[in-house]
Amino acid sequence: MTSYRQSHLQKSGHDYDADLAAGSLNHFMQIRESELVDEFLKGIATGPSKRYLDFACGSGRILQQISPHFGETVAVDVSASMMEQAREKVPGATFHLADLTKDDPNLGCFDLISAFRFFGNAEHSLRAAVLGALRPRVKDDGFLLINNHRNPGSLLSRVSRHTVGMDLTYDRLRDLLAQHGFSIVRQAPIGAWMLRHKWTNRRAWEGSLGKLGERLTSLPFLAPYAPDMVLLARPV
Numbered sequence: 001m002t003s004y005r006q007s008h009l010q011k012s013g014h015d016y017d018a019d020l021a022a023g024s025l026n027h028f029m030q031i032r033e034s035e036l037v038d039e040f041l042k043g044i045a046t047g048p049s050k051r052y053l054d055f056a057c058g059s060g061r062i063l064q065q066i067s068p069h070f071g072e073t074v075a076v077d078v079s080a081s082m083m084e085q086a087r088e089k090v091p092g093a094t095f096h097l098a099d100l101t102k103d104d105p106n107l108g109c110f111d112l113i114s115a116f117r118f119f120g121n122a123e124h125s126l127r128a129a130v131l132g133a134l135r136p137r138v139k140d141d142g143f144l145l146i147n148n149h150r151n152p153g154s155l156l157s158r159v160s161r162h163t164v165g166m167d168l169t170y171d172r173l174r175d176l177l178a179q180h181g182f183s184i185v186r187q188a189p190i191g192a193w194m195l196r197h198k199w200t201n202r203r204a205w206e207g208s209l210g211k212l213g214e215r216l217t218s219l220p221f222l223a224p225y226a227p228d229m230v231l232l233a234r235p236v
Contacts, residue, residue, distance in 0.1 A: 004121050005126070008056075017061065017085070024201050026149075029149050030061070032228070033190065037230070040188075043186070044232075046069040047069075048070075049071055050112070051071070051074070051109070052069070052070035052072065052073050052111065052112045053074045053075070053107065054073070054076070055130070057075035057076060057083065058085075058086065060087070061089075062114055067093060074094045074095075074107055075096070076096045083097060100133040108137075109138065110138060111141075112145060113137060113142070113145070118130070119147075120151070120166070124176075127168070128180070134180075135180050143185075143233065144177075144182055144232070145232050146230075147228060147230045147231065148173055148231070150227075151166070151169060151226065151229065152168070152169055153224055154191075154192070154226050154227040155195055160197055162197075170224035177231075178236075182236065183233060184231050185233060187229060187230070187231045188220060189218065189219075189222045190214075190226055190228035190230070191205075191226050192213075192218075192222040194227060
């Protein structure tokens with residue numbers, strides 16, 4: 001069985017953004033993730049004195065969005081190909097080609113750490129190892145901002161029975177965060193209204209159905225039933 005580390009290293013950073021945008025559901029999630037990141041940042045102290053780390057930065061999609069809000073930006077990934085693309089997007093960031101579960105670069109502590117498109121993909125042992133590595137790097141008054149885009153507990157997954165390789169339910173993620181010293185303080189669902197895969201085509205979610213669906217199902221308690229969710233956690 002290929003580990004997530006191995007599969008990530010096999011991906012081309014040059015093609016990653018295009019591949020993500022090509023799938024209608026992934027593209028929809030990407031747009032909503034970006035909107036929610038902006039909303040969540042309004043509740044976080046940012047500014048020139050604040051430090052930000054993007055873990056598993058990939059091609060720099062989230063890094064590019066959050067970096068302007070912080071005085072210092074650091075990015076970590078195990079893929080040189082991905083990091084090359086991220087560096088082009090955010091040349092002012094400091095990049096580390098490293099595996100924080102094995103390496104110990106002297107990064108210091110951060111006011112915000114983000115990790116997107118990681119936890120849903122990774123095997124459970126790797127998720128636990130990463131949270132163990134990230135917790136000491138989050139300031140006591142800092143935040144962890146993550147998503148889970150492969151929730152097998154979503155209504156869409158249950159109805160379509162499309163759960164192969166998906167094991168990170170909301171409850172399992174919440175418990176994993178708690179085990180490593182984090183408590184969820186804010187959460188938002190993405191696509192909780194989706195019950196059929198054909199509803200995830202771009203015409204649907206760009207039109208009135210998608211906008212109405214998101215508006216009616218944006219309540220935090222629906223996050224466990226959504227195919228994607230954004231979570232903000234704090235150290236406890």
